[in-house]
Amino acid sequence: MGLRGSLQEIVEKVGGGVGALIMGYDGIPIEEYIQETVFDVQLLAVEYVNVMKEVKRSISVLKTGELEEILISTEQSRIIIRSICDDFFIILMLNGDGNYGKGRFLLKREIPGLREELV
Amino acid sequence: MGLRGSLQEIVEKVGGGVGALIMGYDGIPIEEYIQETVFDVQLLAVEYVNVMKEVKRSISVLKTGELEEILISTEQSRIIIRSICDDFFIILMLNGDGNYGKGRFLLKREIPGLREELV
Numbered sequence: 001m002g003l004r005g006s007l008q009e010i011v012e013k014v015g016g017g018v019g020a021l022i023m024g025y026d027g028i029p030i031e032e033y034i035q036e037t038v039f040d041v042q043l044l045a046v047e048y049v050n051v052m053k054e055v056k057r058s059i060s061v062l063k064t065g066e067l068e069e070i071l072i073s074t075e076q077s078r079i080i081i082r083s084i085c086d087d088f089f090i091i092l093m094l095n096g097d098g099n100y101g102k103g104r105f106l107l108k109r110e111i112p113g114l115r116e117e118l119v
Numbered sequence: 120m121g122l123r124g125s126l127q128e129i130v131e132k133v134g135g136g137v138g139a140l141i142m143g144y145d146g147i148p149i150e151e152y153i154q155e156t157v158f159d160v161q162l163l164a165v166e167y168v169n170v171m172k173e174v175k176r177s178i179s180v181l182k183t184g185e186l187e188e189i190l191i192s193t194e195q196s197r198i199i200i201r202s203i204c205d206d207f208f209i210i211l212m213l214n215g216d217g218n219y220g221k222g223r224f225l226l227k228r229e230i231p232g233l234r235e236e237l238v
Contacts, residue, residue, distance in 0.1 A: 040181070043180065043181060044181055047176075047177035047180055047181060048177065050173055050177065051170070051173050051174055051177055054169055054170050054173040055170055055191060057166075058166035058167065058169065058170055059191075059193050061162065061166055062159070062162060062163055062166060062196075064193045064194070064195045064196040065193045065194025065195040065196070065215075066193060066194050067191070067192075067193050068192045068193055068194065069190070069191075069192045070189065070190065070191050070192075071188070071189065071190040072174060072178075072186070072188075072189050073186075073187045073188045073189075074178055074183045074184045074185060074186050074187055075183070075184025075185050075187065076183045076184040077181075077183040077184070096184075
């Protein structure tokens with residue numbers, strides 16, 4: 001179904017889905033599916049690349065194994081970020097009432113398929 | 120029961136608890152309770168201050184409301200970070216099998232008490 005189809009399925013199934021992006025650690029967006037334009041997606045992409053770089057750096061200093069997942073919740077949003085491989089990661093954006101557990105489950109389940117399409 | 124007592128209770132109750140720290144955004148640790156010394160706690164504190172600063176900065180750019188919680192999971196660790204107030208945050212460290220849900224619940228429940236002691 002392709003990368004965009006996979007992103008669309010995740011966003012539509014998750015409950016409270018706003019959008020999903022596949023990003024490179026170099027800051028280049030690979031694919032995106034945005035259902036509601038409540039955030040500035042380009043800005044979000046750039047910001048979360050910086051967060052991911054900082055977290056990856058911290059984890060390599062702390063030597064606690066490979067990064068698997070980051071969840072960030074604010075008053076109005078929930079973000080789930082998961083590594084696809086060394087070069088790419090996926091960002092799933094939910095609204096403040098979004099289903100965190102289902103989001104985590106869907107990303108985990110879809111990662112092997114995304115990895116196959118990307119690598 | 121004091122800050123250290125609160126931290127101890129969280130770490131002992133959570134299931135898979137390694138330790139908990141209260142940190143200032145200026146990088147100064149306020150209080151800690153470490154059950155297992157599997158991480159270099161000082162190093163971890165410094166690293167996660169940088170992560171928190173980067174996340175806070177991103178969130179203020181994206182305007183999605185105040186930061187509530189960050190969860191970071193790696194192969195061997197699970198970290199839950201929650202804002203206490205504008206100046207302080209708490210870091211709860213679990214091992215790879217730690218109970219994420221219970222950790223989130225305990226932090227959320229204890230924050231008002233911690234805030235009262237700190238502010």
